[in-house]
Amino acid sequence: MDCTLMHKRIPVVDMAIDPDSGYVDKTGALHNLEHLPIGTAVLSGAEKGKPSRAFLSEWLTGRSIPASRANIEAALCLLDLRTPTALIAKCYGLSLSDQYWLCPKGSGLTWDALNFFENDFSKDIGEMLFGNYYDNPLDPDMVSPDNTSDGWLMKKWVIKNGRRILMKGGSGVFMQEPFNEAIATAIMRRLDIPHVAYTLTIDNGKPYCLCENFVDTKTELIPAWRVIQTTKRVNNDSALTHLLRCCEGLGIPNVKPEIDKMLVLDYIIANEDRHYNNFGFIRNAETLEWIGLAPVYDSGTSLWHNTQNVGSQVESKPFRKTHAEQIKLVDDLGWFDFGALKGLADECKRIFSQSSSISMERAAAISKAVMECAGKV
Numbered sequence: 001m002d003c004t005l006m007h008k009r010i011p012v013v014d015m016a017i018d019p020d021s022g023y024v025d026k027t028g029a030l031h032n033l034e035h036l037p038i039g040t041a042v043l044s045g046a047e048k049g050k051p052s053r054a055f056l057s058e059w060l061t062g063r064s065i066p067a068s069r070a071n072i073e074a075a076l077c078l079l080d081l082r083t084p085t086a087l088i089a090k091c092y093g094l095s096l097s098d099q100y101w102l103c104p105k106g107s108g109l110t111w112d113a114l115n116f117f118e119n120d121f122s123k124d125i126g127e128m129l130f131g132n133y134y135d136n137p138l139d140p141d142m143v144s145p146d147n148t149s150d151g152w153l154m155k156k157w158v159i160k161n162g163r164r165i166l167m168k169g170g171s172g173v174f175m176q177e178p179f180n181e182a183i184a185t186a187i188m189r190r191l192d193i194p195h196v197a198y199t200l201t202i203d204n205g206k207p208y209c210l211c212e213n214f215v216d217t218k219t220e221l222i223p224a225w226r227v228i229q230t231t232k233r234v235n236n237d238s239a240l241t242h243l244l245r246c247c248e249g250l251g252i253p254n255v256k257p258e259i260d261k262m263l264v265l266d267y268i269i270a271n272e273d274r275h276y277n278n279f280g281f282i283r284n285a286e287t288l289e290w291i292g293l294a295p296v297y298d299s300g301t302s303l304w305h306n307t308q309n310v311g312s313q314v315e316s317k318p319f320r321k322t323h324a325e326q327i328k329l330v331d332d333l334g335w336f337d338f339g340a341l342k343g344l345a346d347e348c349k350r351i352f353s354q355s356s357s358i359s360m361e362r363a364a365a366i367s368k369a370v371m372e373c374a375g376k377v
Helices: 053-061 072-079 086-090 124-129 177-191 239-250 255-269 323-329 344-352 360-375
Strands: 002-007 010-017 024-030 100-104 155-160 163-168 199-203 206-212 219-223 280-284 290-293
Touching (some): 010 053, 010 100, 024 053, 072 124, 124 155, 163 177, 177 206, 177 255, 177 344, 177 360, 239 255, 255 290
Antiparallel strands (some): 002 010, 010 024, 155 163, 163 206, 219 280
8 A cells, every 4th residue: 555644634754554464564755754653763873863664664553453352353354354453544544543644645535534533434343343243234334433443442433412432341240441430530530630531321231431532633642652762761761761751852741740640540549551552642733732641541440340359459550560669659749639539439339339240349349449549649
């Protein structure tokens, strides 16, 4: 596939892409270095600052659905595709997280006619990924943001009253992740932590959480994973120091105070999965001005979601292996108001009461553990 990587209406770089693997076979003319995706430039040597074919491949394949996603194998079989990365070309690489896309050579396609922020998109892939294989046409429309949605939990994008809404399910015996997102939302609302608000819904007896897209036609999410690729890590730098150094180099404002708040939340809810793609930064896609840390999102893999041993120690990410060590990285707790959490235990239990797979005893144990963690901050 010969195409031009576009940033909205701005041509960035010509590329040849293997449609099955998603790898960039070669790069061609560079049109706009400034708009190159973050973390895809060569870091040293004679080619420093120029686009790296390998880094562009990593960036592009990172937009694909992970192979661990529920129902992906069956969906690919029905679509006669070999890998999830093959779906990228089917939707021109378009996403609801940023403004990049792939324009096939000679196609005449435009951002205004295609982008998912302003135009309708197909439901076919989303329905397939929800296991509704027989509700789809024999020739499904694959132009969908579901082709470029990250994460292993079942999810799909829907449009409600013109708003782009992400619908995400749970896993395991407890199907607890949607409830956890609602509880994390309640905590962040009380503590005034900038966050993406999740609400609960039950569909055909199964729990899902819903959240509105937090980027729009002018802004985009840059995952922390991309940011830490912008500078070589100094040997003595910790993971957090390296991230902060990269943010400083890019000019991202007010990073550490906002990361402190995220780490406090993760300590309270025993979050096990705050990896570098589960938090990130917002920038203006047109001016490239950095706005700051994105509102906290994706907090469902928490609250002892897959174990009976509520209150036990769990591993943390991304800066330390335990929450006891990671919370020590927080510089300022002057904003933390334990009193704002009054009534939280009862709110947690009310949220869990909507579940058919979480007992009252488990709900009470989790609620108690949350308050105990909060009391130790």
